[in-house]
Amino acid sequence: MQFDPKTLKFNEAGLIPAIAQDAENGDVLxxxxxxxxxxxxxxxxxxxxxxxxxxxSFWIKGESSGHVQELVDFRVDCDRDCLLVTVNQTGPACHTNRRSCFYSAVRDGEEVELMKPMV
Structure with missing residues (x-):
């Protein structure tokens, strides 16, 4: 069956969330x-x-930073309103220069930084 992007459920702004996941280790980037x-x-x-x-405007990940995301797999969730792209990530994924944008955790009511910027 041929995939048709028109079957996706975009929000009122015509957008759909896309989660990028590292293809090697499964980390959410x-x-x-x-x-x-x-x-x-x-x-x-x-x-x-x-x-x-x-x-x-369009934003090709890594176009200016060199921190490219090469597509490995493209998945659609059951409600067709969210995407999962598994990628081979070059360098940090986050604009803060961290491997992942999810570098903060809340533990026992305190915010904890889980990773430092990459050098």
């Missing part, structure tokens, strides 16, 4: 937004492409 064209560009090129809400 980040969450960003895609629109229908970003989904298609990702599938066509193998370079993960997001939609920047602040810049109102």
């Amino acid at each position: 980040m969450m960003a937004w895609m629109n229908e064209e970003a989904v298609q560009r990702t599938l066509d090129t193998g370079r993960v492409t997001y939609w920047s809400r602040s810049r109102q």
